[in-house]
Amino acid sequence: MHRDEDWSKISFVTDRYQPAVASRILKRVRERGSLTCGGRTDLAGFGFICPNGQNCGFDTDLCKAVAAAALNSPAAPIKFVSVDTPGRKPALVNDEVDILSRNTTWTSLREAEWGNFTWIMFYDGQGFMVRKDSGVTSLQQVCAESICVAPQTTTYMNLADTCRKLNLQPQIVEVPETDEAFTIYENGGCRVITTDKSGLATRKVSLSDPNAHTVLDVTISKEPLTPSVPKGDELWTDIVRTVMWGLINAEELGITQANVDTMLTSTDPQVKRLLGVEGDFGQKSLGLEPGAIAQAIRAVGNYGELYNRYLGPSGVDIPRGPNKLWSDGGQIYAPPLR
Structure with a gap:
């Protein structure tokens, strides 16, 4: 030694x-x-x-x-x-x-x-963020909205599976898995954004008005x-x-x-x-x-x-x-x- x-x-x-x-x-x-x-x-x-x-x-x-x-x-x-x-x-x-x-x-x-x-x-789980004034509060409403989601991810597949089970077809807005996705969301490019809840929490604080947005009390997946x-x-x-x-x-x-x-x-x-x-x-x-x-x-x-x-x-x-x-x-x- x-x-x-x-x-x-x-x-x-x-x-x-x-x-x-x-x-x-x-x-x-x-x-x-x-x-x-x-x-x-x-x-x-x-x-x-x-x-x-x-x-x-x-x-x-x-x-x-x-x-x-x-x-x-x-x-x-x-x-x-x-x-x-x-x-x-x-x-x-x-x-x-x-x-x-x-x-x-x-x-x-x-x-x-x-x-x-x-x-x-x-241990994480997939969730959704919306504007507080959007009126979106349930998973059924989420699956009827335009949703920003990164392709080639489990997030994308979980979303498709979840909405399919509800016989609903959201409008998918494909975005990169970067800060740009949240800029698109904040600028109105989609009404909902989805990723791991940890990612939503960390990105929410960087929005221009964090208090105008909320992470829904909905988790649709296991994300270890x-x-x-x-x-x-x-x-x-x-x-x-x-x-x-x-x-x-x-x-x-x-x-x-x-x-x-x-x-x-x-x-x-x-x-x-x-x-x-x-x-x-x-x-x-x-x-x-x-x-x-x-x-x-x-x-x-x-x-x-x-x-x-x-x-x-x-x-x-x-x-x-x-x-x-x-x-x-x-x-x-x-x-x-x-």
């Missing part, structure tokens, strides 16, 4: 643990010295450009956590690649990214055709937003999944970005195992260093810190709801690392 006095700069020799079958993507990440992260730059809370010009957001920080674990440094760099909606599948299929972390819904077809989805990190990786490297899938589990378990155990180094001296066996002080949760088999999860926590904090930073009161202020830990009545749950 090579160590500076500053724990934030700690680094380990990354060839110490080599599994019998090495991860192809982990190998290229280490040879390159950075992780290639596919994401977006235009969605507040999830993926955007910070005032300092750096890529920020909940999804972006998930990439940073994986980079920290894979390269064994909280300062591990990521190479950010902006991926638009149609480009998500090619980015995975053509092996253009090491991880796609871009508010993407995990579906059975995408699992079969796109790549390997890792672990649900945000999940980071994904290229197919053909099951070990890399396991590595990314394990990092996600580590962030969730860290919140459960009270390990934060601020106290992670202090917690190294904890007597709690779960804490010691998670931070790599003793025991094993599969690091050697994955090709990771014992303290890989500790490095991820040093880089971005635990799951709750990530949420609060970007999606909670410090960010776009989306209530945690189903994204609370299971122990708090939510659906965020991870297997124990042991």
Whole structure:
């Protein structure tokens, strides 16, 4: 182990643990010295450009956590690649990214055709936004209106299925999955706009008069937003999944970005195992260093810190709801690392 006095700069020799079958993507990440992260730059809370010009957001920080674990440094760099909606599948299929972390819904077809989805990190659902004075309050009314929706998305397919069940045919206005869609909506190009409710919440605040609009109390789908990786490297899938589990378990155990180094001296066996002080949760088999999860926590904090930073009161202020830990009545749950 090579160590500076500053724990934030700690680094380990990354060839110490080599599994019998090495991860192809982990190998290229280490040879390159950075992780290639596919994401977006235009969605507040999830993926955007910070005032300092750096890529920020909940999804972006998930990439940073994986980079920290894979390269064994909280300062591990990521190479950010902006991926638009149609480009998500090619980015995975053509092996253009090491991880796609871009508010993407995990579906059975995408699992079969796109790549390997890792672990649900945000539970969402599709909703609708209208002007308060529109008179539109029900799903039946929505399906009789003009609706702005992005093509080639689960949003588009969910809308079609829902209105078809009601024997109604809305007027579809195809729009890009960008801020431009909300400009079209606000300028009267459609009477309703639909996307994930998290997206509606983050975009509503940027409208010229947010109070003139409302998100209907209607949810028509399950939208489990999940980071994904290229197919053909099951070990890399396991590595990314394990990092996600580590962030969730860290919140459960009270390990934060601020106290992670202090917690190294904890007597709690779960804490010691998670931070790599003793025991094993599969690091050697994955090709990771014992303290890989500790490095991820040093880089971005635990799951709750990530949420609060970007999606909670410090960010776009989306209530945690189903994204609370299971122990708090939510659906965020991870297997124990042991």
